[in-house]
Amino acid sequence: MPSPSPLDEARAALSSRQREVxxxxxxxxxxxxxxxxGSALTSDILIDKRASAARRAGPQLAELPQWRDRxxxxxxxxxxxxxxxxxxxxAFTRWLAARSDTDRRTRDWLAVEDVxxxxxxxxxxxxxxxxxxxxxxxxxxxxFAIKQAREGDKEGLS
Numbered sequence: 001m002p003s004p005s006p007l008d009e010a011r012a013a014l015s016s017r018q019r020e021v022x023x024x025x026x027x028x029x030x031x032x033x034x035x036x037x038g039s040a041l042t043s044d045i046l047i048d049k050r051a052s053a054a055r056r057a058g059p060q061l062a063e064l065p066q067w068r069d070r071x072x073x074x075x076x077x078x079x080x081x082x083x084x085x086x087x088x089x090x091a092f093t094r095w096l097a098a099r100s101d102t103d104r105r106t107r108d109w110l111a112v113e114d115v116x117x118x119x120x121x122x123x124x125x126x127x128x129x130x131x132x133x134x135x136x137x138x139x140x141x142x143x144f145a146i147k148q149a150r151e152g153d154k155e156g157l158s
Contacts, residue, residue, distance in 0.1 A: 026050070028076040047075045054092065057085035060116070063127075064109045070096065116141055 004012070024031040026046050030039040051071045054061060061067045074095045081087065096102065097110050104126070111123035115136040122135045131146040 022046075023079055026075065026080050047072055050075055050080060050088065053085040054088045058089035060109075060113065061089065063112075065103075065105050 021031040025039060025043045028043045028047065030036045051068055054071060071092060074092050078091065078095060093113055096106065108125035108127065111125055112134050114120040115123050115134045118136060125132050125134060133144040133146060135142045
């Protein structure tokens with residue numbers, strides 16, 4: 001087998017360097033030899049682009065409090081694997097579930113996600129100020145809003 005030509009070696013080195021630079025930028029790091037300010041701006045743009053792609057693939061992210069800030073932290077800690085945005089949403093959801101600093105609204109959001117993906121059958125959650133029962137049956141999911149009974153509603157029930 002013939003040895004690689006100098007052009008092939010140069011292409012391989014360039015390809016490797018490009019992967020390294022893009023990986024650093026996607027993680028919010030400054031690649032060696034690059035301007036820190038320009039790199040920070042480029043990183044912000046690339047991470048926002050990744051977040052927007054995830055939001056298009058998973059519109060339910062809009063219901064998650066502060067989802068864009070959380071996705072930014074996730075993206076800085078997790079390299080893009082070159083898969084589709086749906087995989088990024090699933091990985092983000094797993095990353096979020098593994099965190100110990102989640103609040104009640106986030107845990108409720110994660111519970112609803114578990115019902116939608118079939119991991120669990122049902123969940124009681126608080127959404128937009130009201131209690132909801134989310135039920136998954138087969139490939140369908142139903143959400144039931146629960147109203148609290150008022151004193152006047154109890155008349156005539158005894």
